Amino acid sequence: xxxxxxxxxxxxxxxxxxxxxxxxxxxxxxxxxxxxxxxxxxxxxxxxxxxxxxxxxxxxxxxxxxxxxxxxxxxxxxxxxxxxxxxxxxxxxxxxxxxxxxxxxxxxxxxxxxxxxxxxxxxxxxxxxxxxxxxxxxxxxxxxxxxxxxxxxxxxxxxxxxxxxxxxxxxxxxxxxxxxxxxxxxxxxxxxxxxxxxxxxxxxxxxxxxxxxxxxxxxxxxxxxxxxxxxxxxxxxxxxxxxxxxxxxxxxxxxxxxxxxxxxxxxxxxxxxxxxxxxxxxxxxxxxxxxxxx
Numbered sequence: 001x002x003x004x005x006x007x008x009x010x011x012x013x014x015x016x017x018x019x020x021x022x023x024x025x026x027x028x029x030x031x032x033x034x035x036x037x038x039x040x041x042x043x044x045x046x047x048x049x050x051x052x053x054x055x056x057x058x059x060x061x062x063x064x065x066x067x068x069x070x071x072x073x074x075x076x077x078x079x080x081x082x083x084x085x086x087x088x089x090x091x092x093x094x095x096x097x098x099x100x101x102x103x104x105x106x107x108x109x110x111x112x113x114x115x116x117x118x119x120x121x122x123x124x125x126x127x128x129x130x131x132x133x134x135x136x137x138x139x140x141x142x143x144x145x146x147x148x149x150x151x152x153x154x155x156x157x158x159x160x161x162x163x164x165x166x167x168x169x170x171x172x173x174x175x176x177x178x179x180x181x182x183x184x185x186x187x188x189x190x191x192x193x194x195x196x197x198x199x200x201x202x203x204x205x206x207x208x209x210x211x212x213x214x215x216x217x218x219x220x221x222x223x224x225x226x227x228x229x230x231x232x233x234x235x236x237x238x239x240x241x242x243x244x245x246x247x248x249x250x251x252x253x254x255x256x257x258x259x260x261x262x263x264x265x266x267x268x269x270x271x272x273x274x275x276x277x278x279x280x281x282x283x284x285x286x287x288x289x290x291x292x293x294x
Contacts, residue, residue, distance in 0.1 A: 041108045050091040067100040078110040137193040141172040194222035
């Protein structure tokens with residue numbers, strides 16, 4: 001059973017909130033209201049992860065830093081769980097705190113308990129994911145699209161749920177109309193959301209890619225990109241011809257990409273000189289690539 005126990009490391013404010021029933025009561029029990037809506041100290045072994053969690057990558061270094069903080073100060077903000085049965089819970093939010101607590105060998109964690117069905121679980125997980133500050137624009141757009149598709153929300157309802165203007169929601173969703181290469185460029189930080197928005201009204205994929213290459217090559221600002229798109233659509237400029245990659249490079253790219261675990265970008269100038277670009281997604285990923293290149 002999940003017993004509520006005080007933890008010395010917790011701050012006085014949170015400790016004062018923790019209730020201490022002798023046993024966790026089933027959600028179907030007539031006294032369930034004494035548990036649902038409460039903050040209890042719950043055994044980690046009684047909590048399972050959220051199958052609807054849209055976040056799949058957890059940075060190991062950041063997780064260790066959080067674990068060290070928890071070891072020193074305790075869990076400042078309780079996780080949120082839903083009751084599945086008398087002694088079984090499922091994470092709604094707070095998986096990083098949950099993982100970090102397990103990492104340092106903690107047996108219990110403070111948790112706010114609530115009732116939620118599967119649809120509510122998915123919605124809460126997606127909304128929490130959206131509210132994280134370190135999401136790239138495409139991750140936000142994909143989360144918005146999942147809420148629309150799987151929760152069957154209108155854009156108006158979605159804007160209310162996530163606390164954003166409808167125009168903001170629409171701008172994110174429109175990014176998903178861009179070519180996947182441009183979306184990857186935004187995810188990897190090569191171009192901003194502003195660059196992406198400037199290219200949304202360019203219908204031809206080849207034109208989009210030509211503008212994208214020019215942004216990278218000339219380091220164009222968002223304003224310069226907007227002007228470039230305006231001129232392209234009015235016929236003032238012609239799109240640059242794409243430089244063909246020589247066969248000797250094409251033959252090697254696949255093997256290099258498989259070895260490094262990333263798609264390798266190669267740009268060739270008119271005089272035959274070129275540049276190889278290798279993307280990375282985190283400090284951990286960078287260190288992995290660095291070791292492979294030694």
